[in-house]
Amino acid sequence: MGTLTNKRILLGITGGIAAYKSADTVRRLRDAGAEVRAIMTAAATEFITPLTLQAVSGHPVHRQLLDAEPGQRPTDAGAQDGMDHIELARWADALLVAPASANFLARLAQGRADDLLSAVCLATQAPVAVAPAMNRQMWSNAATQANLATLGKNGIRIFGPAEGSQACGETGPGRMLEPAELVTQISQLFVTGELDGLSVMVTAGPTWEAIDPVRGLTNRSSGKMGYAVAQAAAEAGARVILVSGPTALADPERVQTVRVSSAQEMYDAVHAHVGTANIFIGVAAVADYRPSQIADNKIKKDAQNITLELTRNPDILASIAALKPAPFTVGFAAETEDVEQRARRKRESKNLDLIAANRVGTNLGFGSEENSLLLIGQDGVTPLPIQPKTQLARALIRHIAVKYHATRTAGVRQIRR
Ligand code: C5P
Numbered sequence: 001m002g003t004l005t006n007k008r009i010l011l012g013i014t015g016g017i018a019a020y021k022s023a024d025t026v027r028r029l030r031d032a033g034a035e036v037r038a039i040m041t042a043a044a045t046e047f048i049t050p051l052t053l054q055a056v057s058g059h060p061v062h063r064q065l066l067d068a069e070p071g072q073r074p075t076d077a078g079a080q081d082g083m084d085h086i087e088l089a090r091w092a093d094a095l096l097v098a099p100a101s102a103n104f105l106a107r108l109a110q111g112r113a114d115d116l117l118s119a120v121c122l123a124t125q126a127p128v129a130v131a132p133a134m135n136r137q138m139w140s141n142a143a144t145q146a147n148l149a150t151l152g153k154n155g156i157r158i159f160g161p162a163e164g165s166q167a168c169g170e171t172g173p174g175r176m177l178e179p180a181e182l183v184t185q186i187s188q189l190f191v192t193g194e195l196d197g198l199s200v201m202v203t204a205g206p207t208w209e210a211i212d213p214v215r216g217l218t219n220r221s222s223g224k225m226g227y228a229v230a231q232a233a234a235e236a237g238a239r240v241i242l243v244s245g246p247t248a249l250a251d252p253e254r255v256q257t258v259r260v261s262s263a264q265e266m267y268d269a270v271h272a273h274v275g276t277a278n279i280f281i282g283v284a285a286v287a288d289y290r291p292s293q294i295a296d297n298k299i300k301k302d303a304q305n306i307t308l309e310l311t312r313n314p315d316i317l318a319s320i321a322a323l324k325p326a327p328f329t330v331g332f333a334a335e336t337e338d339v340e341q342r343a344r345r346k347r348e349s350k351n352l353d354l355i356a357a358n359r360v361g362t363n364l365g366f367g368s369e370e371n372s373l374l375l376i377g378q379d380g381v382t383p384l385p386i387q388p389k390t391q392l393a394r395a396l397i398r399h400i401a402v403k404y405h406a407t408r409t410a411g412v413r414q415i416r417r
Contacts, residue, residue: 003187005033005253006231006390010088010124012097012117013053014104015043017167018133018176022048025098025179026056032183033253037062037088039117041104062088065116085116089123093390094189097121098159099133099176102144108156109147127189129157131182136172159185194401196237201277201327202230203270203284203316205245207263211308212295219285223247225332225371226283228393230255233281236397241277243269245284263287263313270316274327279404281330282317289313318350328404330354336361343376353377354403356396375399 009029013022022038029036038053039062050061065085083091097104097117104117108130113119121128130151138144139161148158160177177185204226209217223244230242231252240255243266251257258273260266263286274280289310299306321329331352333343336359343357357374372386373396384395 003032003253004029004183004190005250006228007034007190008091008093008388008390009034009036009186010092010095010120010126011036011038011057012095012100012121013038013040013044013048014097014099014101014117015041015046016099016101016133016176017047018099019044019047021176021179022098023052023056025096025182026053028179028183029186030057032187037091039063039088039120041115041117043101043103062116065114065119085119086123088116089120089126090387092120092124092126094126094186095121095124095128096131096159096182096186097129098131098182100130102132102134102138102141105130105132105144105147105151109150109154127157128155129159129186129189131159131176132161132174133176134161134174135166135168136170136174139172139174157185157189190235192236192398194236194398195233195279195404198238198278198404199241199276200230200233200238200279200281201241201243201270201274202226202233202281203243203245203266203286204230205247205249206285207245207266207287207313208261209263209287209290209313210261210294211291212297212299214298217287217289217291218246219287221245221247221285223249224369225389225393226281227252228389229281229283229396230257232390232393232397233279235394236401238279241273243273243284245286263290263316267314267316267319270320274320274323277327279330279400280317280320280327281400282320283332284316285334286316287313315350317352321351328353328400328407330356330400333357334360340374340376340381343374347376353407354400377403 013019026036036057037059038057040050053061107118108121113122161173162175162177163173164175165171166174205223206219206221227249230240234240234254242255242257244257244259258269260269290313292309292311317331329352331350333346333355335342339357339359343355347355354377358371370386370388371392373384375382384392
């Protein structure tokens with residue numbers, strides 16, 4: 001898997017000869033695992049056609065500030081191009097403007113919002129990077145340099161430019177970085193270092209409790225949230241072990257993935273690998289009960305009624321929280337009612353450092369691309385608003401990193417136990 005797996009990259013293309021390289025940039029971003037949408041300024045379309053970008057990105061190109069149908073979500077089935085500037089801004093995990101013309105840098109430095117690309121740059125919370133491309137004199141001009149200083153101060157990342165021969169026949173600084181280098185630099189934006197040197201274990205997905213060789217009890221967990229959490233922990237610098245029930249998802253990059261089926265297998269795998277884990281995050285939707293007996297052969301439909309006797313499964317999360325010493329232990333609570341109250345009680349009864357509660361049963365939660373969470377710890381409640389699960393996972397990991405470092409510094413957990 002690539003270094004940008006599951007990342008959503010918005011590629012902004014402005015008017016410059018280097019725009020002809022944009023198709024290659026999109027292709028390389030996708031090869032690295034990213035989903036890519038392109039925004040073109042009017043000038044960019046003089047250099048490369050929107051059709052080319054649509055073909056290589058697999059999505060219609062966004063061009064106008066005011067032509068979107070409001071209200072359509074990027075994750076709605078069939079929604080392709082009905083995203084306004086706010087939805088595009090929220091959709092992106094990172095925004096890369098390549099090539100970024102001198103004119104665009106000036107407009108970005110001013111905080112203009114009079115076309116789609118500049119408006120999205122203003123509206124997004126995701127990191128924004130620009131890859132300048134222009135004639136060397138334009139690059140060296142004091143006005144351009146002042147704009148770059150402003151952009152740097154505003155947290156915009158500047159990728160390049162490189163030095164070399166230019167389309168105008170001159171040689172010097174101002175060449176856009178090559179697409180391969182842009183992909184490398186954008187990948188590095190996702191490495192935060194918040195969990196450097198730490199070891200994290202995550203459980204994810206449903207479990208499968210066999211009834212006979214072909215049938216079983218399971219639930220609707222897709223594994224998306226747990227996988228996103230594992231990946232966010234890896235991006236934060238942790239060594240990550242993911243113990244996963246059956247899912248249709250590919251192993252996350254830079255994560256050691258252990259596949260299991262039943263709750264008992266998950267329990268065994270967790271205890272076999274937990275070792276010196278500093279943080280344990282139980283995201284799996286573990287079956288509470290399993291059939292007391294697994295039939296050796298497929299059960300025949302002879303009888304009118306049959307009874308299935310169920311036996312309680314071990315609580316994996318609680319068993320980890322009970323270890324001495326225990327890792328910083330985080331649980332999830334999917335509730336249909338009284339979300340906060342029930343989650344609070346669950347945190348206390350399982351002796352968790354933190355619980356992430358969410359409401360299920362509406363169209364959020366299981367299987368969906370988006371979710372929101374209520375993080376309940378010893379010292380308060382932090383809501384994480386609705387957002388794509390990949391972004392939610394990063395926000396959760398940031399919160400866990402802060403709490404982990406705070407408790408370990410203060411020795412709070414040792415006192416609490
Ligand atoms: O008690 P409840 O199932 O609602 O608790 C949910 C939390 O406990 C989740 O973090 C889930 O991963 C974990 N859990 C577990 N083992 C079980 C049941 C739940 O680790 N047998």
